[in-house]
Amino acid sequence: MEDWIKRVFLASVLTLCASYAVAEQERGRGQAHAVDPDIERQQIDVDAIDSEDFEIGVYYGILSIEDFGSDTVAGIRAAYHVTETIFMEAAYGMSEAGETSFEVLSGSAQLLTDDQRDFNYYNVSVGLNILPGETFIGSRWAFNTALYVIGGIGSTEFAEDDHFTINFGAGYRLLFNDWFAMHVDVRDHLFDSDIIGTEKTVHNIEFTAGFSVFF
Amino acid sequence: MLKTITTCLLLVLTFQISANETQQVQVADPYIDLRTGPGKGYPRFYVAEEGHWISLLKRKTSWFKVRLENGTEGWVSDKQLIKTLTPQGDALDVRKLDADSLGDSHWAIGISGGDFGGADLVSLHIAYIFTENISTELTLSQALGTFSNNYLYDVSVQHRAFPEWHVSPYFTLGAGQIRTDPNATLVATEDRTDDTFHVGLGVEVPLARRFALRFEYRNYLALTSRDDDEEIEQWKIGLNAYF
Numbered sequence: 001m002e003d004w005i006k007r008v009f010l011a012s013v014l015t016l017c018a019s020y021a022v023a024e025q026e027r028g029r030g031q032a033h034a035v036d037p038d039i040e041r042q043q044i045d046v047d048a049i050d051s052e053d054f055e056i057g058v059y060y061g062i063l064s065i066e067d068f069g070s071d072t073v074a075g076i077r078a079a080y081h082v083t084e085t086i087f088m089e090a091a092y093g094m095s096e097a098g099e100t101s102f103e104v105l106s107g108s109a110q111l112l113t114d115d116q117r118d119f120n121y122y123n124v125s126v127g128l129n130i131l132p133g134e135t136f137i138g139s140r141w142a143f144n145t146a147l148y149v150i151g152g153i154g155s156t157e158f159a160e161d162d163h164f165t166i167n168f169g170a171g172y173r174l175l176f177n178d179w180f181a182m183h184v185d186v187r188d189h190l191f192d193s194d195i196i197g198t199e200k201t202v203h204n205i206e207f208t209a210g211f212s213v214f215f
Numbered sequence: 216m217l218k219t220i221t222t223c224l225l226l227v228l229t230f231q232i233s234a235n236e237t238q239q240v241q242v243a244d245p246y247i248d249l250r251t252g253p254g255k256g257y258p259r260f261y262v263a264e265e266g267h268w269i270s271l272l273k274r275k276t277s278w279f280k281v282r283l284e285n286g287t288e289g290w291v292s293d294k295q296l297i298k299t300l301t302p303q304g305d306a307l308d309v310r311k312l313d314a315d316s317l318g319d320s321h322w323a324i325g326i327s328g329g330d331f332g333g334a335d336l337v338s339l340h341i342a343y344i345f346t347e348n349i350s351t352e353l354t355l356s357q358a359l360g361t362f363s364n365n366y367l368y369d370v371s372v373q374h375r376a377f378p379e380w381h382v383s384p385y386f387t388l389g390a391g392q393i394r395t396d397p398n399a400t401l402v403a404t405e406d407r408t409d410d411t412f413h414v415g416l417g418v419e420v421p422l423a424r425r426f427a428l429r430f431e432y433r434n435y436l437a438l439t440s441r442d443d444d445e446e447i448e449q450w451k452i453g454l455n456a457y458f
Binding site: 048049050051052053080081082083084085086088090123124125126129131132133134142144146152153154155161162163164175178214 | 238251252253254255256257258271272273274275276277278279280324325326328335337338339357359364396398423424425426454456458
């Protein structure tokens with residue numbers, strides 16, 4: 001009989017202890033939960049978000065060199081997009097001048113040597129994206145586009161002399177996705193030259209197409 | 216070869232892991248607009264309502280590409296994003312995008328043009344910003360004159376005494392080299408390279424977010440091998456972008 005009472009008493013004590021322990025544990029967990037946000041606070045780190053403000057690309061086209069005919073031009077360009085409207089660009093292009101009509105007609109007279117016909121330029125420019133929009137190709141494809149105007153200064157090496165050069169023009173950028181774009185660009189490169197005797201401002205119109213990537 | 220492939224694979228994996236770590240915010244405004252491109256000119260095509268969770272995928276200038284829970288992707292301006300909340304309900308910290316704050320930018324690039332002792336100047340620079348007062352700058356320039364071309368490179372330290380001013384003046388001090396190439400049409404004189412020192416003053420006028428117009432004057436001292444050192448004045452106007 002005593003054993004039976006002892007057993008019931010012990011069982012009750014154990015049950016009480018266990019339920020107290022569980023309650024304590026739960027209370028503890030509740031308290032831990034209340035302070036959790038302090039420990040696991042998550043901040044948005046703007047720097048950790050991938051930004052794509054830089055652009056680098058290549059282009060190829062035709063450059064009409066005043067008095068010296070038209071020839072192919074190839075170049076590289078790098079740009080930094082400051083805002084949705086403004087970007088800064090640096091470009092380097094290479095071409096080669098042909099012959100003047102005087103050289104062609106006279107037959108043998110040469111105004112410039114072969115080395116002097118190298119036409120290399122670099123420039124730094126500022127561009128403004130105007131008329132942003134979308135181009136639709138068929139019913140399934142829509143591409144972001146922008147028409148931009150651009151102008152800047154630089155230097156042109158032609159006939160073994162460097163000439164301070166102003167450039168201005170306009171272009172059209174079509175983005176295939178967020179980071180890959182196609183460009184079509186028309187630019188005038190102006191500088192003062194005395195290569196054919198008298199000093200004058202020459203216009204060199206350039207028409208190019210190219211590709212670029214944003215990173 | 217195997218090593219290259221492994222490296223490439225590792226790079227791709229790392230890229231994917233980092234690409235997957237997108238951050239999420241909850242829309243706290245009544246709604247935010249999603250546009251088809253990163254600019255005001257692109258059309259709105261979707262509206263995310265208050266309480267929706269959006270993932271921030273990437274940024275272009277001041278526009279964020281976001282993905283909604285239903286998979287819709289579009290571009291949101293930072294102005295609208297400022298009004299959204301982080302997962303804990305704190306206001307999103309976008310101080311870095313604040314219009315007047317340049318304090319969080321560490322780099323700047325700029326282009327400028329002007330006059331260098333009577334010659335036309337074209338100039339490109341990159342700057343590292345240590346504090347809002349002190350920065351250092353590397354400048355590459357070409358001055359195209361009637362009789363010669365000058366190529367300059369300079370390293371300079373700049374001090375902004377009043378960075379909190381809207382129009383901020385600065386002082387610059389530096390050293391570099393100048394190379395002088397006489398023009399081909401002149402009687403051949405030798406190319407020469409001289410060391411230079413310069414002091415200067417400039418002022419920056421903010422034009423847009425992280426973008427400023429800059430005027431600068433520098434007085435160069437070229438340490439020539441001739442009897443007298445040469446003093447050259449440089450004036451330039453340019454644009455400076457912080458990133």
